[in-house]
Amino acid sequence: MSPWQLVFVGGVLAWSGGFKLFARTAPVAAASSALRTLVGQRHTVWVYRTVGAVELAVVASLPFTRMPAVVLSLAFIGYLAYGRLKAPTSSCGCSSAHRSPIGWRNFAFAGVLLAALFVPAVAVAGFVLGFALSPQFDRYWLIPLRQWKVRLTHPLASAQTDETPLHSTVQQLQRSDAYRKVGQLLRSDVVDSWDEGEWRMLRYTMRYQERTASAVFAVPRHADEPARVRLAVVDDTDDAILFTA
Amino acid sequence: MVAVRGEMSWFCCGNAWGPCGSTGHGACGTCNSGSRQHAWPAASQACLDITRPDLCGIGLTRRSCGFRHRTTNLCNGAAVTTSIADCGPRTRSFCGERSCCGANCASNRLIDLTPSAYSVIASLSTGLRPVSVDVG
Amino acid sequence: MTTKLDRRVFLTAAVLTGATAVGSLDPAEAFAAPKFDVEPGAPDPNFVEGRIGTITGTMLFVTGSDGVFNRVRVTGATSVWKLTPTSFEKVAVGDGLYARGVRMADGVLAAESLWVNIVNIEAHISSIGRNVLHLEHHGSKIVAHVVPGTTATVYNGTPAISDMSLLKVGGHVKVIGAWIPDTNEIQIATVYAGV
Known part of the structure; x- marks a missing residue:
């Protein structure tokens, strides 16, 4: 094998094996990997560590023979296929705790690793391909690239409207004295809401003395003034106004 | 009783419908959306390695599955007692995040309740509330 | 028969005209300690x-x-x-x-x-398209649709606004949304994000 092949394949396996054996987050990676489905939750971590030790042993054998690395690469592809079929939401868990379902990039990376054992040029290209195909490196190139695209195209610009979101009104209500007076008596989420001039009305259901009533709050629609929030509690049966604030 | 302030949210578990379908029964193997349970960031050492509340300046005592916490919603004073059934929330991902109801504020994700427990003290549509949790 | 509109008019008048309460509700009295009705964990x-x-x-x-x-x-x-x-x-x-x-x-x-169909998703944004967030949640991918006029964003606990321009690819978010049954898609009600 050429020095490029030794460095690339040895480097990948040493990284991967070292992570599995020594990383603090290795049990986390193991738990989210397809290994959990393959060997069961009880055995996941020690099997994961053992795989790491095997990878390091294969690194040590690389200067003498490529066969253990070839077998390991084929086994890796088999593992990915198993994970894709039997545990589609599992992560690879290969060399980081990054959670990402097994996909074409994992298969492509495994293919590059296998090919690099036979073709020196693939090993040379592998340094770039490995970087591009490993999800744990996305933060260095793919995510900045996508952030740059968003800055250029503003894809969420049309989400902005002049209308005050209902959630904003609810937030203001919950900061008001009126809400604190009856908040614990409310039995429902917002039953109805409507706008009346500068006010947004929110109706909730509440229970008192075995009867149901409507708690109606008037909340300033365009201003953040929770002190102005008004409340009326109206009996649902006879429309008697029970309480105002 | 020692209390810690933080943000509360809710999570589904127990192979329910929608994106919850693959969630399973949580780290303790007992979690169900319809039961009065919660996820705690210090449910085990492995859990702490994931959630890392220490990175947000919160020191939590490790508690195991089944331990009870009482959570009080600072917006309305309503409280519910639940038992640990899962690991979470991932506090470190939201360090410094803050929720307030008037002068009652709380920072950092501290506890996730099941929908059944959360809906006792808040509306599910709110998603995030400041709370106080009695930690023993 | 009372219509929904009639009811709204009546309730609006009750809360905005400063009507006098004639009932007997006493919120302070009703704030009794909640009953310990269900065993924790049950x-x-x-x-x-x-x-x-x-x-x-x-x-x-x-x-x-x-x-x-x-x-x-x-x-x-x-x-x-x-x-x-x-x-x-x-x-x-x-x-x-x-x-x-x-x-x-x-x-x-x-x-x-x-x-x-309510869902509460902790995820990170893997990419952003036209009125859509692509999310990664527990290792699975979710397509989250923005509904202009409804979708709101809360940045670090501040009041909800409709402006979503501060959301970043790679950022962690919490999304309250409505699942579209039998798909991996949701419509977004509220996004909670740090800035």
Whole structure:
């Protein structure tokens, strides 16, 4: 094998094996990997560590023979296929705790690793391909690239409207004295809401003395003034106004 | 009783419908959306390695599955007692995040309740509330 | 017959005209300590989770994820959430739901709150398209659609706004949304994000 092949394949396996054996987050990676489905939750971590030790042993054998690395690469592809079929939401868990379902990039990376054992040029290209195909490196190139695209195209610009979101009104209500007076008596989420001039009305259901009533709050629609929030509690049966604030 | 302030949210578990379908029964193997349970960031050492509340300046005592916490919603004073059934929330991902109801504020994700427990003290549509949790 | 509009007019007048209370409600008295009604860790009898199999009149027949069958009755006092507060007519067979109410003697849950298809997702944004967020949640991919006029964003606990321009690819978010049944897609109600 050429020095490029030794460095690339040895480097990948040493990284991967070292992570599995020594990383603090290795049990986390193991738990989210397809290994959990393959060997069961009880055995996941020690099997994961053992795989790491095997990878390091294969690194040590690389200067003498490529066969253990070839077998390991084929086994890796088999593992990915198993994970894709039997545990589609599992992560690879290969060399980081990054959670990402097994996909074409994992298969492509495994293919590059296998090919690099036979073709020196693939090993040379592998340094770039490995970087591009490993999800744990996305933060260095793919995510900045996508952030740059968003800055250029503003894809969420049309989400902005002049209308005050209902959630904003609810937030203001919950900061008001009126809400604190009856908040614990409310039995429902917002039953109805409507706008009346500068006010947004929110109706909730509440229970008192075995009867149901409507708690109606008037909340300033365009201003953040929770002190102005008004409340009326109206009996649902006879429309008697029970309480105002 | 020692209390810690933080943000509360809710999570589904127990192979329910929608994106919850693959969630399973949580780290303790007992979690169900319809039961009065919660996820705690210090449910085990492995859990702490994931959630890392220490990175947000919160020191939590490790508690195991089944331990009870009482959570009080600072917006309305309503409280519910639940038992640990899962690991979470991932506090470190939201360090410094803050929720307030008037002068009652709380920072950092501290506890996730099941929908059944959360809906006792808040509306599910709110998603995030400041709370106080009695930690023993 | 009182229409929904009549009711709104009456309630608006009650709260805005400074009407005098004639009833006997005393919130302070009603703030009694809540009853310790359900053992921690135990299933809550006043709560139902599952998918709607049949709708007959105002009764929902719901199959829980644990296989338990429940009947849920909806009334005019029940709040119905499906992306926004909405009416019972918007609820459909196949929807998922969480319901809280009071369990009656005949086993029916008299619903006080109904949250239909509601999801609460911790995720990170893997990419952003035109009015859509692509999310990674527990290793699976979710397509989250923005609904202009409805979707709101809360940045670090500040009041909700419709401006989503501060969301970043790679950022962690919490999303309250409405699941589109039998897909990996949701509509976004609220995004909680740090800045």
